[in-house]
Amino acid sequence: MKKIKIISDKNINSLKIKKSINKIIKKSNLKKFSISIVVGGDGFMLQTLKKNKNSKNFFYGINSGNYGFLMNKFSSKNIIKNLSKAKMISISPLEMTVTNNKNIKKKHIAINEVSILRQSRQAAFLSIKNGSRSIIKKLVSDGVLVSTPAGSTAYNLSVHGPILNLNSKKLSISPISPFRPRRWKGKIINDNSKIIIKNLNSKKRPISAVADNIEVRNANNIIIKTNKKIKFNLLYDQNNSLQKKIKIEQLRGETY
Numbered sequence: 001m002k003k004i005k006i007i008s009d010k011n012i013n014s015l016k017i018k019k020s021i022n023k024i025i026k027k028s029n030l031k032k033f034s035i036s037i038v039v040g041g042d043g044f045m046l047q048t049l050k051k052n053k054n055s056k057n058f059f060y061g062i063n064s065g066n067y068g069f070l071m072n073k074f075s076s077k078n079i080i081k082n083l084s085k086a087k088m089i090s091i092s093p094l095e096m097t098v099t100n101n102k103n104i105k106k107k108h109i110a111i112n113e114v115s116i117l118r119q120s121r122q123a124a125f126l127s128i129k130n131g132s133r134s135i136i137k138k139l140v141s142d143g144v145l146v147s148t149p150a151g152s153t154a155y156n157l158s159v160h161g162p163i164l165n166l167n168s169k170k171l172s173i174s175p176i177s178p179f180r181p182r183r184w185k186g187k188i189i190n191d192n193s194k195i196i197i198k199n200l201n202s203k204k205r206p207i208s209a210v211a212d213n214i215e216v217r218n219a220n221n222i223i224i225k226t227n228k229k230i231k232f233n234l235l236y237d238q239n240n241s242l243q244k245k246i247k248i249e250q251l252r253g254e255t256y
Contacts, residue, residue: 004025004035004036004037005035005036005037005057006018006021006022006025006036006037006039007036007037007038007039007048008038008039008040009039009040009041009044009064009065011040011064013064014039014040014044014064017039017062017064017074018039020076021037021039021062021079024076024079024080025080028080034056034057034058035057035058035059035060035083035235036048036052036055036057036058036059036060037060037061037062037083038059038060038061038062038071039061039062039064039074040061040063040064040065040071041063041064041065041066041067041068041071042065042067042068042069042070042071042154043065043213044065045059045061045070045071046070046111046112046212046213047213049111049232050109050111050212053093053109053230053232054230056233057233058086058088058233058234058235059232059233059234059235060072060083060086060234060235061234062074069153069154069245070150070234070242072086072235072236072237072240073237073240082237082238083235085237085238086235086236086237086238087235087236087237087238087241088233088234088235088236089166089233089234089236089241089242089243090231090232090233090234091111091148091149091150091166091231091232091234092226092227092228092229092230092231092232093109093110093111093148093226093227093230093232094109094110094111094113094114094146094148094171094211094224094225094226094227095107095108095109095110095224095225095226095227096108096109096110096114096209096211096222096223096224097222097223097224098209098216098219098221098222099219099220099221099222100216100217100218100219100220101202101206101218101219101220102218106216108211108214108216109211109227109230110148110151110211110212110214111148111150111151111212111232112147112148112150112151112154112155112156112212113145113146113147113148113151113154113155113156113212114145114146114209114210114211114222114224115143115144115145115155115176115209115210116143116144116145116146116197116207116208116209116210116219116222117142117143117176117207117208117209117210118141118142118143118205118206118207119206119207119208119217119218120205120206122204122205123140123141123142123179123205124139124140124141124142124143124199124205124207125138125139125140125199125200125201125205126138126139126141126143126144126197126198126199126200126207127139127197127198127200128144128173128195128196128197129195129196129197130189130193130194130195130196131193131194131196135173135187135189136181136184138180138200139175139178139180139181139184140178140179140180141175141176141177141178141179141180142176142177143175143176143177143207144173144174144175144176144186144197145159145161145172145173145174145175145176146171146172146173146195146224147161147164147171147172147174148164148171148191148226149164149165149166149167149168149170149246150166150242152164152172152246153245153246153249156172156174157249159174159175159176159177160174160185161174161186162174162186162188163246163249163250164188164246165243165246165250166242166243166246167243169190169191169192170188170189170190170191171188171189171190171191171193171195171226172186172187172188173186173187173188173189173195174186191226192226193225194223194224194225195223195224195225196221196222196223196224197221197222197223197224198220198221198222199219199220199221202218202220206218207219209222
């Protein structure tokens with residue numbers, strides 16, 4: 001028999017919700033389902049998913065943080081009903097492979113985005129390719145961001161990137177404070193793409209590569225692609241799906 005697993009952040013509010021859920025579930029018959037209930041904020045959910053990237057469990061998030069875009073609202077009255085009728089969506093992360101200035105390679109996954117950021121006070125000089133095809137030969141900026149549809153309403157939206165539909169099979173490449181070319185707004189590409197970002201002046205203008213919240217400093221070459229071998233199965237309440245949340249954000253701005 002498969003059990004429900006509750007994974008909680010360490011703050012007081014999260015632990016309080018966890019205790020309440022434990023009491024409710026003990027009285028229910030939901031133990032036949034293979035569900036991991038994640039109590040915390042978006043950051044804790046991303047951290048938990050990465051730790052369980054080989055798990056085939058369903059993940060149901062309950063928000064105890066601030067915004068909680070990836071999470072559901074907690075209702076002690078409706079928790080069993082919500083779990084029983086929750087709708088599943090499946091998402092795959094980005095995988096970044098970074099070669100640093102000592103020619104050491106590091107690999108990390110990102111569910112929301114990969115951010116390439118200037119590491120000093122000087123702007124970064126970057127080239128960006130899609131496979132062998134050049135997207136931009138020289139971008140002078142604070143950096144560039146590659147976002148998944150699930151992450152397109154997070155940091156990507158803050159740097160004026162496009163909001164992507166969850167089933168669009170697209171990725172967004174968005175510049176961060178571009179200086180030259182000043183009017184370059186980025187590009188939307190297929191999620192089968194292999195994005196190659198190079199630092200054109202690593203000695204004078206160092207950059208870091210960040211997969212969600214994991215940073216690799218002094219990056220020379222970054223390869224980013226979707227890892228479709230990894231699939232995260234997320235559960236959402238019927239009236240509060242991730243698709244619906246993204247559509248609400250789209251209505252506030254331009255839709256792609």
